Amino acid sequence: MDSRFDDKCESRLYIGNLDLRITEASLIKMFSPFGKIVSEDFMWHTRGPKRGEPRGYAFVQFNTKEEAKLAKEKMHGKLVCCRPLVVRLASEKNLMEAANNSNSAIAEASKSSLTGSCSGQVNRSAKIAAIKKKLKAMEEESHNPKKQKQADTISGREHLKNPSSINDNEQRTH
Template sequence: MAMDPNGLDSEKSASRLYVGNLDFRISESDVIKMFSPYGKIIAEDFLLHTRGPKRGEPRGYAFVQYTTKEEAQLAKEKMNGKLVRGRPVVVHLASEKGFLDSGTSQRVLKNKKLAGGSGNNSTQIDRAAKISAIKNKLKSLENEGCSTKRPRLKTDALESTGKQSDKKL
């Protein structure tokens, strides 16, 4: 079996889901109840804070492992974007690294609701637009001759030589 960079074999990684944007009142058993209709769950990691003032409280996300990738895919399709206690749950394959940024996940959910589709095209367009905006900004800064050095003023030059200016300010 092939190993992925995380040390999980490819079959396990294809059947492991990330479940995010969970309400903090949701318990580990709630997550299992929500996801068990879609297949046999063989592992579940419900993450809690391990230190600090929130120690022992839920972190708002979990991982659910199914026996097959088909079960995981079905759960992803059925649960992603579903409102649970007033919050849209974010569900994707744990191996999909591009979605680990919660801001990206929220934007995909918003675009999915607005467009009524999967949100994949809008994510690619958003990313391309951001890259283009950054390139344009860099180009404009280069054209303005922006540098990291502060321009020297006459008073700076006089102070560095130790001479006093005759002019009174």
């Protein structure tokens, strides 16, 4: 594997919990004392009612992993506009998402894809596993007779199975 690729992953920071008043310029100004910033991705809403508004997080790419680690140490938890910044290596954020997920299969898939790259395969693997889990749950629910009985009662089929309930209703209306 190319070591430059590893360095890029380790020198890219996720910056979260940004106040909506923080601008791209102010973000660069906050992080530039720690080293040379080679790129910055300020995330914006691209559709919906919040289109054009900041999403509250960004990514900053430093020239070296040492600069990124220094920025992380100095800026994580720092109050900016009364909010503590969340600063992590971008690859760490993916690991934490995987660890927080209760499905161990998703966590394992995420960890294994992290060793290969930092390009977002973790999110894709996690999404696929979550969809499979949801489909399995829906399938089990449709085969569960107890759930079907509840659905029948709600839809009114219970009256067809219990003729006395029809007689009671007819007597009340007449």
